[in-house]
Amino acid sequence: MLERFDTSRLASMLPARVRHHVEDAVDAYEVLSEIRDPRVLRALGPSGVRGLLLKRGKQSSTTQMPAHHSAHFDWTYPHDQPEMADLYRRAKEGQWNGDSLPWHISVDPLNPEVPIIPPDFVDFEELSRLGIQLQDKEKREVLASLGSWMLSQFLHGEQGALFAAAQVTEAVQFFDGKLYGSTQVMDEGRHVEVFSRYLDTKLNKLYAINDNLFVIIDSLMTDGRWDMKFLGMQIMVEGLALGAFGVIYKRTKEPLLKELLKNVIQDEARHVHYGVVALREHFQKHLSPREQREREDWAFEVALLMRNRFMAMEVYEEWFEGRMTRDQWKKFVSSSPGMADFRRVMFSRLVPNLREIGLLSKRMIPHYERVGLGEYFGGKSADKLTANELLSSLQ
Numbered sequence: 001m002l003e004r005f006d007t008s009r010l011a012s013m014l015p016a017r018v019r020h021h022v023e024d025a026v027d028a029y030e031v032l033s034e035i036r037d038p039r040v041l042r043a044l045g046p047s048g049v050r051g052l053l054l055k056r057g058k059q060s061s062t063t064q065m066p067a068h069h070s071a072h073f074d075w076t077y078p079h080d081q082p083e084m085a086d087l088y089r090r091a092k093e094g095q096w097n098g099d100s101l102p103w104h105i106s107v108d109p110l111n112p113e114v115p116i117i118p119p120d121f122v123d124f125e126e127l128s129r130l131g132i133q134l135q136d137k138e139k140r141e142v143l144a145s146l147g148s149w150m151l152s153q154f155l156h157g158e159q160g161a162l163f164a165a166a167q168v169t170e171a172v173q174f175f176d177g178k179l180y181g182s183t184q185v186m187d188e189g190r191h192v193e194v195f196s197r198y199l200d201t202k203l204n205k206l207y208a209i210n211d212n213l214f215v216i217i218d219s220l221m222t223d224g225r226w227d228m229k230f231l232g233m234q235i236m237v238e239g240l241a242l243g244a245f246g247v248i249y250k251r252t253k254e255p256l257l258k259e260l261l262k263n264v265i266q267d268e269a270r271h272v273h274y275g276v277v278a279l280r281e282h283f284q285k286h287l288s289p290r291e292q293r294e295r296e297d298w299a300f301e302v303a304l305l306m307r308n309r310f311m312a313m314e315v316y317e318e319w320f321e322g323r324m325t326r327d328q329w330k331k332f333v334s335s336s337p338g339m340a341d342f343r344r345v346m347f348s349r350l351v352p353n354l355r356e357i358g359l360l361s362k363r364m365i366p367h368y369e370r371v372g373l374g375e376y377f378g379g380k381s382a383d384k385l386t387a388n389e390l391l392s393s394l395q
């Protein structure tokens with residue numbers, strides 16, 4: 001078994017180029033070998049190869065992803081889903097203009113008085129225990145890099161959300177859902193606009209897409225089944241986004257970013273709400289037991305992927321490669337206070353939504369308990385939570 005070898009020691013003996021290939025292969029092996037269900041592996045495997053091994057997200061500045069869904073037309077324009085119609089009405093009223101954010105505020109990511117990410121986000125003492133002593137200025141630079149890395153991933157995720165929302169609007173069979181979906185396309189377009197503008201004009205640093213985020217986006221863009229797109233985008237990725245946006249919103253001292261995130265979070269709350277309403281209806285009425293089990297397993301595996309795999313390896317390569325091993329870095333990131341907060345916010349929102357759409361079956365409950373997610377079973381799902389409640393839970 002590959003995992004029995006000390007791969008980081010082995011890799012450290014190799015020239016840098018070869019070492020990167022070996023480490024990429026080990027990462028891909030680790031991700032794919034953790035997936036036990038063969039149907040889930042079939043669904044995620046090709047995206048895993050494209051993202052982790054072929055590094056499609058980093059090979060070029062553009063990527064083509066073929067779509068396999070059908071556009072669903074209805075020439076009778078039925079008013080078929082009152083809850084979605086209500087979301088559509090609220091979404092129209094909740095539109096905002098990205099230009100109206102306080103862009104005049106000048107942002108210096110190295111200013112210790114107004115950090116993008118505060119110093120207690122990571123445990124610098126742990127770094128010095130690993131033999132890495134950083135000066136104050138270097139600490140601020142590492143934090144600024146982490147901030148740019150996170151916001152770059154937000155931006156890449158928003159591009160995925162924009163295209164997925166467009167696909168889902170075409171594919172969904174609820175007519176009220178299509179009208180609602182058109183507002184989500186606008187929302188996601190605005191999110192791309194504001195994150196891109198913030199990175200471009202305030203931080204001046206854009207990181208490439210993280211390979212694991214690429215895998216998830218590739219998987220749901222290329223899956224032809226509309227409900228898998230919904231599950232992937234509206235529940236899983238939106239849950240991930242709310243976790244990440246929520247933690248930065250809560251911790252940042254930078255007023256422009258705080259305002260930007262506050263607006264974006266209010267939109268995202270509607271998006272998850274829509275996902276819960278659409279999938280609850282569909283999963284209860286239209287799935288065979290086998291299809292139901294596949295979605296239960298898929299959601300669980302993707303939840304683990306989101307928990308275990310967003311380790312800012314791009315920041316490691318920039319700052320710490322050669323100074324500590326990849327495994328030491330992963331341990332350092334996953335035990336950092338900011339990461340613990342991110343996992344808590346993400347799963348406290350995600351798990352109740354999985355329950356609400358029926359994916360927390362008796363068969364799955366022990367799996368969630370085993371990985372420590374049992375404490376979130378009783379939380380409020382997105383359809384019961386207002387945007388204001390969501391924001392005040394992040395104070």
Ligand SMILES: [Fe+2]
Pocket residue numbers: 158161187188191268
């Ligand atoms: Fe978004």
Ligand SMILES: [Fe+2]
Pocket residue numbers: 161188238267268271
């Ligand atoms: Fe969204």
